Each structure stands twice: as C-alpha cells, then as structure tokens.
Amino acid sequence: MNPSIFRQYDIRGVVEQDLTSPVTIKIGRAFGSYIRRRGGKSVIVGGDNRLHTRSLCKRLIGGIRSTGCDVIELGTVPTPALYFADIELDADGSVQVTGSHNPAEFNGFKLSHCHASVFGENIQELKRMIEENDFVNEAQGKYEEKEIMSDYQDMIVGKVKLERPLKVALDAGNATASLIAPRVMRALGCEVVELYCEPDGTFPNHHPDPTVPENLVDLIALVKETKADAGIAYDGDSDRIGVVNEKGEILWGDQLLALYAREILAEGPAPIIFEVKCSTALIEDIRRHGGKPVMWRTGHSLIKKKMKEMNSPLAGEMSGHIFFKHQYYGFDDAIYATARLLRIMAADKRPLSDLLSDLPRYPSTPEIRIDCPDHIKFEAVNRILDQFKQTHQVIDVDGMRVLFEDGSWGLVRASNTQPVLVLRFEAKSEERLQAIKKEIEGKLCQIVDMLR
Template sequence: MTHRFHPTSLREYDIRGIVGETLGEADAYAIGRGFSTLVRRGGGTRVATGYDGRESSPVLEKALVKGLTEGGVSVVRVGLGPTPMLYYAEAVLEVDGGIMITGSHNPANYNGFKMVLFGRPFFGADIQGLGTMAENGDWDAAETPGDVADHDIVDRYVDRLLEGFDGGAFRIGWDAGNGAAGPVVEKLTAKLPGEHHLLYTDVDSRFPNHHPDPTEEKNLADLKVLVAEKSLDFGLAFDGDGDRIGAVDGEGRVVWGDQLLSILAEPVIADVPGCTIIADVKASQALYDRVAELGGHPLMWKTGHSLIKSKMKETGAPLAGEMSGHIFFAHDYYGYDDALYAAVRLIRAVSRIGKSLTQLRSDMPAMVNTPEMRFQVDDSRKFPVVREVLDRLAASGAEVNDTDGARVNTADGWWLLRASNTQDVLVARAEARDQAGLDRLMAQIDEQLALSGLERGPQAGH
C-alpha cells in the first residue's frame, strides 16, 4: 500500500491543506500509518490525538485513528480543544507522541496536522520523511491493532493553567473568535478572580464574527469596543486553535507579541537572573534592549514555532516569543506555545510589576514601525533573492544579522527581509524612531528588491 500527499500539503511545521482538494481522509490515514511506524520503531506504543472546531476535524480524526491503530499503536483521544491542550496531554499522559488536527488561523475550508514525537517538535525533515514513507509504502504491519480510549482532560488542563496563580483581580475582556479555545476560556475565567466579559466562546467552524487571527488588528475590533464600553483593564484574544495570543490595553491600543514578551520577561528574569530570553527576527529592538536592561540575555532566533521550541531546549531558555503571538514558557511550564497559559501569566506579571497594562504599554519607547509586510514571489526565487541581498550587503559593509534572512541595522533603526518557510512570500519589516527614518529604511528595502528584479508588490494574505 502506498500513498502520495499533495505536494503543497507537506509544510515546514505541519501538514496542511484545503479539505477535499489538497487534504482528505486518505492523507489522515497515511499520517496515522507513518506516525505509528515511527512511534513503534522508537520503542513507543501510545499516541494522544485532539482536534479543533472545524467541520472536517472529526472525519479526519476518525481516519487518523484508524491509521494509528492499524499500525499497532494505541490511541488516547482527548477530543475537541485548543492545540496546547493536546500538547499538555502529550506532556502528562503516558504517551509517546501527539497529533493535533487543526487548521489554526486558516480559512474554514482548511485543516491540518501538528505533531509531537517523544517530547520534541516534529517538523521539517520529519514531515518530509512521512511523505517519503507513504510514497514507498514503508509502513510496519501490526499483528494486533492498537486500542482506543477517550480521555477527558479539559478540567485537569484548566487546573494546570491556574497552578501557582498569584495574580490580582482585574476586569478583562476575552475574545475566543469562535475557535477551539472557547470552552477552556469559559472554564478558566470562572475560576479566575476579577470580572470577565467573554466574546464568541461558542465553537463555530464558520467563524461568523471575525477571522480568528489576533495578529491582524481588524480582528480585534469587537474586543476594543467591549473594553471601551465596559471600561475594562484590558482585553485578550486567541487564534483558532489557541496557541497564539493577542491583547489590547485599557485604551484599546494593541499590545503586540514582542511587547507582551517584554512584560512577561520581567518577573521571569527576576526569578532566573541572567537567563536567556528568545525572540524572533521580526521583534522590535526595544524588546532586546529591555531584556538586557532587566539583566537577561536576549537571543534573536529564526521565526517558526518548531524552530523556537528546539532553540529553547538547546539553550535552556525559560521564555521565548514571536511577533505572531506564539509565547513559550519553560519557566514553571512545559516549553510549548500556549496562549491560554500566556494569558494567565500576563495577569500574574501585571500584578507583580504593580502597574496597569495600559501604563506598561505607555512606558514603552515610541517606535515607528511597519506591520509584517508579505508579498508574493515565486517559491523558486524567494531564498535566492535573500541570498543576493545578503551578498550585496556584505560587499557594502552593512551591519547585518543573518540568523533568518537579512536584518540590517542603520542609524535610523533596522529593516528585515526574509523568505517565509510556509508560503511563496517574502516578509519585510522596518522600525525607526521617526517617520522620516522609516521612509529611508523602506527605500533601502525597495532598492534591494529592485536590484533583484522585484518590487514590493501587493500584500499577500496569510
């Protein structure tokens, strides 16, 4: 038996596609067979599965479980919930891996699979390997199929989110965006002190109110209105599968991923002096400066949740984060990205620092920056263009960090150009102290693109 995945579905960090077009039940079954083979070859016997609120998720889960059990692996089904709940199950139950069925923040007709094997992220070459195994029919047969058990872990997960809670009582707005985090938000806020106002906690695969991606400001409009109308202290929002967080302060200003990280870092560095705090190459210079000022060691690393998790393990960093709202706590937690846990830690951090979130946001240095700009470029060109830019910058003696693409420091500030690992886009960002400086930085980006025969065309969506 062999199976061929659609070439676009095997991504850097997950397997993802359009249901019925580039992803279906046969793919789910093949993932189960391939993954069970890897689990058994590594001496394992059990895998946890979970799924988000998409219409296609239960059908895909059924096919996945069939593949896993026919491959001789037993399955623990934790059911509907956010991705971090599945990560939690993988960390605390006696299992050797975990698979989450989720389309994350993609449109409703998408779905996908995120995997963990033997406690580490399963990505890159691992995912390509599953494709090769399927194509060659390199699946181990099982004499006896694995069994299936259902395990309701939601309440235990919520209790773990609140373990050691020492935060005060705030008035908070919560927007679950009709994603898979909704039911957990309901249970969590019922146990937290303070006053909580909830939006869109019912799971609805059509996302009728707004798209569940808190990194796009337009998706925070309803939360801003709620915070303003009720005069709340701040508001929190989650993506479709609950592994990315967004926030607005009491004045309705967005507190971006790197700004949240600078607040979350303060109590962590106080507890672990001199510790490493990791952020991705898109993060503001203000964050790196703040971490250093607090006595931490700031480390700039590649964008991508699997890459960040691996770097945390390597360096022993207690905290890491990305501009995209992935926040990873290894300090008193498991080192994976959990937006619900980040929300609880934010409440605790604001309490401990002793200033309101609005004040903390106001205290941050005023920077003029662009959002993450993404523009279409042919897949075969995206990495070569970045290489050409790096070569020209090196020849000109520019101050460049090439951790992930080209991040260039100038007297005005910095600019970044990198190739996306998951899409046929180039990503650019720039940050300066004033608009004139930002304009000069943007001119440098445009100049480099022009020299490679490109222009900063229309914005590509996520």
C-alpha cells in the same frame, strides 16, 4: 499527493483538495510507523473546532492504529491542552489536527514525538514513507477516548494566583479558546466579559487571528465600553495570544515578551529568546533588566528547540506565540500566557497601559507580506542577503535582518508556511523608516522579477 503540504513545522493543506481521505489515512500510517520504528506505541490525537476536523481525525486515527499504535483521542481541545496531555500521559507521540489561523478551507497536523515537535527533515521523512508506501503493518492498535480539559484547567489555576480580582474581556473568535478561557479566568477570580465565546467552526464574526488589527476592532470597543482592565484575543487553536490594554491599544508580541521578561529577570539573569521580526526596543529592554537577548528563527518548533539548548525560561514571537519554561512546560500556550499577564497586572496597581510606558515605540511597519512562489522565495532572500552583506552588518539566522548605522533595520525572510516573502522595517524616525523600506523593497522587487 501534493508534496508542498509537508512544511517546515507541520503538514498543512486545503481539505478535500490536498488533504483527501486517502492522503489523510496515509499521513496517519506514516506517523504511526515513525513512532513504532522509534520504539513507541502510544499516540494522543486532538483537534480544533473547524467543521472538517472531526472527519480528518477519524481518518488519521485509522491510519495510526493500522501500524499497531494505541490511540487516545481527546476530542475538540486547544493545542496547548494536547501538549499538556502528551506530557501528563507520557505518550510516545501526539497529533493536533488544526488549521490554526489559516483560511477556513485549510487544515493541518502538528506532530510531536517524545514531547518534542516533529519538524524539518523528520516531516520530509514522513513524505518519503508515503511516496514509497513504506509503512509498518501490525495488528490494529487499541482506541480510547479521554477528557483532559478539567485537568488542564486545574493545572493552570494551581500554578497562577492573582493578588486582586481583575475585569477582563475575552474574544475567543468562536474557536477553541471558547471551551476553556472563560472558565479558567473565572476560576482565577476574574470578572469575565465574553465576546464570541460560543464554539462555531464557521467563524461567523471574524477569523481567529489576533495578529490582524481588524480582527480586534470589536474587542477594543468592548474593553472601552465595559471599562475592562484588558482585552485578550486568541487564534484558532489557542497557542497565540493578542492583547489590548484598557485604552484599547494593541500590545504586540514583542511588547508582551518585554513585560513577561521583566517579571522573570527580576529573579536573576537568563537568556530570553525572540524571533527576527521583534523590535530593537525589546533587545534594549532585556539587557536593561539583566537578561541576555537571543535572536532566533521564526517557528514554534525551532523556538522550542532553541529554548531547550539554552535552558531559556522564556521565548516569544511577534505573532503572539509565548513560550514559558519558567514555572511551566516550555510550550506555547495562550491560555496560560493570559493567566501570567493577569498575575503581573494584579501585582501592580497601575493600569496595563502604564506597565510598559517606559518601553520605546520606534516607528515601524506591520508585517508586510509579498506574494512569491515557493520555488523562488528562498533564492530571492539569498540574493538580497548577498547584496547587503557587501556593505552592511547583517543578521542571517532567519533570512536577512540588515542593520544600519543609525539603529534602523530591515527584514526580509521567506515564509516557511506560505508562498510569500515577509518584510518588516524599524527606524528612529518616520522619514528614515520610509527611506529604508523604499531601498530594500526596490532591490527585492528587482530580484523577484528576475527570478520569475
């Protein structure tokens, strides 16, 4: 068994190479044992529409039931629909089998216990149980299938009302949003223009990852051609949203978060949580609207935990994970985030491009990913952090975000899911941006070369 499949937030690997049939069954046995030893018995299982997801679900469920847990299988559903079912059916645990936005040969398992993510040390506990063959063995648990999508749709439509109809283009990337996004938006009263909304686990048109601008090219063209009010794109399991305005301009996660925060902060001050890659413009905007900006670590499990600790109504990431506790459940749901965006747009007669026209756009880089082996990536971050701490103010909640006196900043952090270092830079001018990028990248490359 490849121990590196046990990541910070989930279990993830290459199907039939890492996630073989025996390994998948053992993951089910470990998770079932984890639930049973904490007094639970019921587990919900769902999955995305990748070609190998159904066979993984079958093996996983067999392992879970061998521990005496009862399993409710939802079939092919978006991850937020599984989260909704987990809460509504009051299950003791849940598993979504999904490769999310990762390459086609990958798949994985997002785990929950008592409606909270299983991550970090608890995922390592599952690894230990498998390595030691430490499983609960009881009479096989019960099995049933349940349809949840109708209830999920009704829930969202019941929570969100639009003041006027809008025209929206939807790109589901042939992934799980195909099953629900057009239905929900039409039920809200929108005119929907569909793009790649036929489920196809081969993802023939583009990979379902809205953080990659190339994946939005067709959506941008469709928005302009049809004169839609906005275009919305989704990742593979529908927990991340991508947005383009009526001009075809991309709105990134921190810009969307600013828009959502303004609506919520109009009701009163509150902490708004965001991750370390977000722009200074978001921090300034949250303060300007009476909120408390809270920078935190990247990762859906970590963000949700921090939201509970601070009783925050809203959190988000550059990647398009948007978490609403305000009028919602607190989990990341791109279908619901779409509905909330449309509600904001419908309540304002201005086009989407005007709603954030007062939010500064500081020169910045996209997310830069540098290959770096797993066994040295965290040490590389620690070493560059130690260097800059001597001379600069540094935020170290998640890697290193070094702050310069002129308001510029540079980020270096180790990915928790891939063998890469993640970098991002922002400054008040393009010239300054390139200067800090060159300085930090130069020092980082020296460190990585030394550690290899």
